[in-house]
Amino acid sequence: MNLQAIIVANMTGFLILFFLFFSRFITRTKSDLEEHAFDVMMYLVMIALIVEPLGFAIDGIHSTVCYWINLIGATYLYFANGTGIFLWLMYVDLKLFHDRSRMEKIYYKLSIPLAVLLLSLIGNLKFKYYFYIDENYVYHRQPTVYIFYFYLMACTLYSIVLYFYAKYVHGSVAFFPIYMFMVPILVCNIIQMLFYGVSLGWLGVSIGCVALYMSLQQQKTYLDPLTGIYNRMYFAHVMYKISRKNRKKSTNNYYGIMIDINNFKSINDSFGHSAGDMALKDTANIFNSIASVNSNVFRYAGDEFIILTKAKDESSVVKLEDQLRAAVDEFNALDSRPYKLSFAIGHGRYIIGEDSTDSFFRKIDTAMYEDKKRYHE
Numbered sequence: 001m002n003l004q005a006i007i008v009a010n011m012t013g014f015l016i017l018f019f020l021f022f023s024r025f026i027t028r029t030k031s032d033l034e035e036h037a038f039d040v041m042m043y044l045v046m047i048a049l050i051v052e053p054l055g056f057a058i059d060g061i062h063s064t065v066c067y068w069i070n071l072i073g074a075t076y077l078y079f080a081n082g083t084g085i086f087l088w089l090m091y092v093d094l095k096l097f098h099d100r101s102r103m104e105k106i107y108y109k110l111s112i113p114l115a116v117l118l119l120s121l122i123g124n125l126k127f128k129y130y131f132y133i134d135e136n137y138v139y140h141r142q143p144t145v146y147i148f149y150f151y152l153m154a155c156t157l158y159s160i161v162l163y164f165y166a167k168y169v170h171g172s173v174a175f176f177p178i179y180m181f182m183v184p185i186l187v188c189n190i191i192q193m194l195f196y197g198v199s200l201g202w203l204g205v206s207i208g209c210v211a212l213y214m215s216l217q218q219q220k221t222y223l224d225p226l227t228g229i230y231n232r233m234y235f236a237h238v239m240y241k242i243s244r245k246n247r248k249k250s251t252n253n254y255y256g257i258m259i260d261i262n263n264f265k266s267i268n269d270s271f272g273h274s275a276g277d278m279a280l281k282d283t284a285n286i287f288n289s290i291a292s293v294n295s296n297v298f299r300y301a302g303d304e305f306i307i308l309t310k311a312k313d314e315s316s317v318v319k320l321e322d323q324l325r326a327a328v329d330e331f332n333a334l335d336s337r338p339y340k341l342s343f344a345i346g347h348g349r350y351i352i353g354e355d356s357t358d359s360f361f362r363k364i365d366t367a368m369y370e371d372k373k374r375y376h377e
Helices: 003-029 033-058 063-095 100-126 143-170 181-195 200-223 232-243 266-269 273-290 314-334 357-376
Strands: 131-133 139-141 251-261 295-301 306-311 343-350
Touching: 003 033, 003 200, 003 306, 033 063, 033 200, 063 100, 063 131, 063 143, 100 143, 181 200, 200 232, 232 295, 232 306, 251 266, 251 273, 251 314, 251 357, 266 273, 273 295, 273 306, 273 314, 306 314, 314 343, 343 357
Parallel strands: none
Antiparallel strands: 131 139, 251 306, 251 343, 295 306
């Protein structure tokens, strides 16, 4: 055992999470369940980063105090593993599906095996079926501890299944690359298995938390804070990626639908800017309700929106526009807002190799203004 290497690795992980926690504290704009889940995960890991090297340092020291510190510390490490992976599942679910009621229904049942495992840790203090401290004050694992490891592996696989299921449902899962959290943990554990005396497991979790946080910070850059949909910056990013495709090899046709809210100024003037903000949110919700997995919705500027979609031909885009008009008619008929929504809509095709982002925007913007002109006439 290389105690010095273990202390250095764990203290590095602790400092990484400490500065991450400080950064989250000074930039926080909301406090919800998913944020709390991530915070508690960090607390558990930070304490584990201190407890683990302490356990290695006192292992084998003939002292009653060291015996109990070692026993309680080892118990905490198993508790942190079990609780942390459960919080990770909750966090992933909330980030991918944004549905707290769905999460509560599922995780009420999933918490049962966790509760059994945590209660079994209390029983282990007496019956020693997971681990024990022998008469020489040395820590030992029992074969039954693999029950605990099986639970950890099952939860890890379930989080990966959740990710790919969300990707199947939504078409993509931007800004939540689950591998950025999983890969550092996997790499550190492989290194730990290959080189005896090195403990990198909790350091891997620390690196994974930071990598995931960096990706989520990027999300804030690309999302419109009012409506929650993609913003103009992300539209430029997506268009850049499309422009890099090979025209001959590309099997997709890309169309843009430009949408502007008719008489938006009168909503602000008549009902106030808070009503105008609500109208923008309602508009984004309408677009999201009809957008397929092959479409992305952007707030381009003010009350202007763009739906970028992959479609077989133009008739599919016309059908999407019809669905959009039907959706806003349904909103106006059923909703109790003081205002009614109306859209000017125009579309155009992006031709790879011929159009630039600017020429494409001018194309769909011109088509939209022709529709707006007809509306006013």
